[in-house]
Amino acid sequence: MxxxxxxxxxxxxxxxxxxxxxxxxxxxxxxxxxxxxxxxxxxxxxxxxxxxxxxxxxxxxxxxxxxxxxxxxxxxxxxxxxxxxxxxxxxxxxxxxxxxxxxxxxxxxxxxETFGIPGVHEHAFAIRSVNSVRVIREHIEYNFANYNKQDEKDDSLLTFIVAGAGFTGIEFIGELSERIPELCEEYDIPREKVKLYSVEAAPTALPGFDEELVEYAMNVLESRGVEFKINTPIEEVTAQGVRLKGGEEIHSNTVVWTTGxxxxxxxxxxxxxxxxxxxxxxxxxxxxxxxxxxxxxxxxxxxxxxxxxxxxxxxxxxxxxxxxxxxxxxxxxxxxxxxxxxxxxxKGTVASLGGKEAIGVVGSRKVYGNSASVVKKMIDNRYLFLLGGMPLVLKKGKLKFF
Amino acid sequence: MxxxxxxxxxxxxxxxxxxxxxxxxxxxxxxxxxxxxxxxxxxxxxxxxxxxxxxxxxxxxxxxxxxxxxxxxxxxxxxxxxxxxxxxxxxxxxxxxxxxxxxxxxxxxxxxETFGIPGVHEHAFAIRSVNSVRVIREHIEYNFANYNKQDEKDDSLLTFIVAGAGFTGIEFIGELSERIPELCEEYDIPREKVKLYSVEAAPTALPGFDEELVEYAMNVLESRGVEFKINTPIEEVTAQGVRLKGGEEIHSNTVVWTTGxxxxxxxxxxxxxxxxxxxxxxxxxxxxxxxxxxxxxxxxxxxxxxxxxxxxxxxxxxxxxxxxxxxxxxxxxxxxxxxxxxxxxxKGTVASLGGKEAIGVVGSRKVYGNSASVVKKMIDNRYLFLLGGMPLVLKKGKLKFF
The missing domain is CATH 3.50.50.100 (FAD/NAD(P)-binding domain)
Structure with missing residues (x-):
């Protein structure tokens, strides 16, 4: 044999x-x-x-x-x-x-991908694995908890920089912008103390997406307090935050690296x-x-x-x-x-923006808002279906559509 | 007038x-x-x-x-x-x-009260206020989250020292010992990696309590993995943990100070x-x-x-x-x-040990186990009743007795 x-x-x-x-x-x-x-x-x-x-x-x-x-x-x-x-x-x-x-x-x-920018490995977080994202979540909460305990308030605890406004960076900052009001409530922090920056080296956020959809996404995120710094390469990540091209520094205790x-x-x-x-x-x-x-x-x-x-x-x-x-x-x-x-x-690409917002392209159609968000959840559920059939969708799927 | x-x-x-x-x-x-x-x-x-x-x-x-x-x-x-x-x-x-x-x-x-022991203010946590306990909770969770992200595991992240086995120290380590299995599950940590130490300078835990109750409390906590170091003064708290009298060091990233x-x-x-x-x-x-x-x-x-x-x-x-x-x-x-x-x-004193366990004295009667735990909750609710009547008890009270 x-x-x-x-x-x-x-x-x-x-x-x-x-x-x-x-x-x-x-x-x-x-x-x-x-x-x-x-x-x-x-x-x-x-x-x-x-x-x-x-x-x-x-x-x-x-x-x-x-x-x-x-x-x-x-x-x-x-x-x-x-x-x-x-x-x-x-x-x-x-x-x-x-x-x-x-x-x-x-x-x-x-x-x-760090593009050889110094300090990324030492000082930035990556959205990579279950282990790495648990640390990001806990790091954010720890910053909020520490803020009010300090005698001299350190605003860099409440300043969050997402490096890269590509797919992952936008999806993450979208979720984070939805979570911030909850965290402010939980930790007695006035919302205006929290700063969210989306920093992108390319001349546009969401490179590769249709202009109209990019604008929709930016409007949604800006309405939740996200500040965009487009066309702005990061030259170094330090223990204090980031140094941008041109010399400007943003002090932050949390840099999340999503540049691809x-x-x-x-x-x-x-x-x-x-x-x-x-x-x-x-x-x-x-x-x-x-x-x-x-x-x-x-x-x-x-x-x-x-x-x-x-x-x-x-x-x-x-x-x-x-x-x-x-x-x-x-x-x-x-x-x-x-x-x-x-x-x-x-078949298409849909980026969620947190909450009930998303943008994307399905076939040749642009979609945005709640309908795009529903499509996004269907995409996620479809994978579970391919992998484990309906039982897996019911167990792990995204079933709250509205 | x-x-x-x-x-x-x-x-x-x-x-x-x-x-x-x-x-x-x-x-x-x-x-x-x-x-x-x-x-x-x-x-x-x-x-x-x-x-x-x-x-x-x-x-x-x-x-x-x-x-x-x-x-x-x-x-x-x-x-x-x-x-x-x-x-x-x-x-x-x-x-x-x-x-x-x-x-x-x-x-x-x-x-x-630090008794002038060096390093307490710099390196130890205190159970003092809403602001301070939120930090302790988040610090503990952050340690658990970080453990599995490290290439070289740092066991001091999972070593918790409670300085003082008086009322507050025992109540805290009791709760913590109840929470540890949940945290292990959440963060994929084998339970045996986690060390809990109750360190007390006096010759007994829970000084002032009846010997039989002290033994009951220690047995309950030991069964949940708490290690007692009684009659063991702490000489210094450092960034690495504590140094005990006699020179022994315990490496820990979390020292909670409850010595009165x-x-x-x-x-x-x-x-x-x-x-x-x-x-x-x-x-x-x-x-x-x-x-x-x-x-x-x-x-x-x-x-x-x-x-x-x-x-x-x-x-x-x-x-x-x-x-x-x-x-x-x-x-x-x-x-x-x-x-x-x-x-x-x-009227009495009851110390909770976490879960459904407690010990104490009510009038001249010793109580322990679940009945003591129920008494403890009634004491907590009685305060709310004195302050704001039944509406406050219903809103903020401890209503799960069994």
């Missing part, structure tokens, strides 16, 4: 989870030995993390035990941290073990050819020169040929890639040579 | 609130001009503060707007901080104003004769040599002649003193010379 092929999936993010869920529903789990590796025994929805970071949602709601969706009788699970891939040896080095593979799927996700992401550093450490940690994959999602390595999610670079620029790394694309990778892995296991080409099907 | 006499009450604690409530129910508010001075526009129940400090009760529940109980048409309210009394000039100096008085009532409450209280420093600043900030009052509660100054609550020192030691400052005594002071002020306003002597009527 021929030995079963070993499939190893690195990372239980959007891509890894959907892929594992697909494989356990197909014949692959019988014909091959599948192993899923992840740092935690839970999966979380990265795109929801701005909510627990601001404290408007409990972090528990953004995560699920992996075994609540993946059947560990069909797919083995290893809780460990990936250090390096050795593609020549078909081996993955984990912190506590090594794994051999015949087919590898890299779904390791992204890391914050790069691929996982494991990619570079493993010697794959990459750009900012992302591998420009073949049409079938394999790494060039590595017939046994698929890359999905934030570490896969795919060019949008219409505009000759990379697609931004989103959950939507990661999920679609997982479907293609599942089909292609099944084909390989069945000994087929013809693999499917990945074609992104961008 | 004769000018109305001016009565000024300093502090809206247990004593000041009950006194103001009594005076507005008598004829005094018509015959005199009464002013209540307090730092905040709210009153809080100091004896409940260990609960919001541990996070087992919302701080909102421990406080009430002063005007929800005191009618500001009958009693004027000044929100300000008392700096000094000038008894020779019959004047009170506030941060933003000065007030003249004909009759003064000092109900300013206590301050933490002294009278308010305003007493000494104002030149009153005092012992550790407390004035040994006459039988009618007036300060010796000051016929126009009453002292109630934690700044009043009264000797228990049975044992020739001062009564410990408690809410119970402050409330009873407020009744006597109200009667005596009414008598003075009516031109009478014969004032009532204050006689403490100690």
């Amino acid at each position: 021929k030995q079963k092929q070993k499939i190893v999936i690195l990372g239980a993010g959007y891509g890894g989870m959907i892929l594992a869920a697909r494989l356990q529903k197909s014949t692959v789990y019988r014909d091959a030995q599948i192993t899923l590796v992840n740092k935690h025994n839970y999966h979380y929805q990265t795109t929801w993390l701005h909510e627990p970071a601001a404290g408007t949602m409990h972090p528990e709601k953004t995560r699920m035990k992996i075994d609540s969706v993946i059947d560990f009788n069909k797919i083995s699970f290893v809780k460990d941290t990936v250090l390096e891939v050795k593609p020549e040896e078909r081996k993955v080095v984990l912190e506590n073990a090594e794994l051999d593979y015949d087919i590898l799927v890299v779904g390791l996700g992204s890391e914050p 992401v790069r691929g996982n550093s494991v990619i570079e450490k493993s010697g794959f050819e990459s750009m900012r940690g992302r591998i420009k994959v073949e049409k079938d999602l394999r790494a060039p020169g590595h017939e046994d390595v698929f890359v999905i999610g934030d570490c896969a670079l795919i060019i949008n040929e219409e505009i000759n620029r990379p697609y931004p790394p989103t959950a939507q694309i990661a999920i679609q890639q997982a479907y293609t990778a599942a089909n292609n892995i099944k084909a390989l296991i069945e000994g087929k040579k013809d693999l499917e080409a990945f074609k992104p099907d961008i | 004769k000018q109305k006499q001016k009565i000024v009450i300093l502090g809206a604690g247990y004593g000041g609130m009950i006194l103001a409530a009594r005076l507005q129910k008598s004829t005094v508010y018509r015959d005199a001009q009464i002013t209540l001075v307090n730092k905040h526009n709210y009153h809080y129940q100091t004896t409940w503060l260990h609960e919001p400090a541990a996070g087992t009760m919302h701080p909102e529940k421990t406080r009430m707007k002063i005007d929800s109980v005191i009618d500001f048409n009958k009693i004027s309210f000044v929100k300000d901080t008392v700096l000094e009394v000038k008894p020779e000039e019959r004047k009170v100096v506030l941060e933003n104003a000065e007030l003249d008085y004909d009759i003064l009532v000092v109900g300013l409450g206590s301050e933490p 209280v002294r009278g308010n420093s305003v007493i000494e600043k104002s030149g009153f004769e005092s012992m550790r900030g407390r004035i040994k009052v006459e039988k009618d509660l007036r300060a010796p040599g000051h016929e126009d100054v009453f002292v109630i609550g934690d700044c009043a020192l009264i000797i228990n002649e049975e044992i020739n030691r001062p009564y410990p400052p408690t809410a119970q005594i402050a409330i009873q003193q407020a009744y006597t002071a109200a009667n005596n002020i009414k008598a003075l306003i009516e031109g009478k010379k014969d004032l009532e002597a204050f006689k403490p009527d100690i």
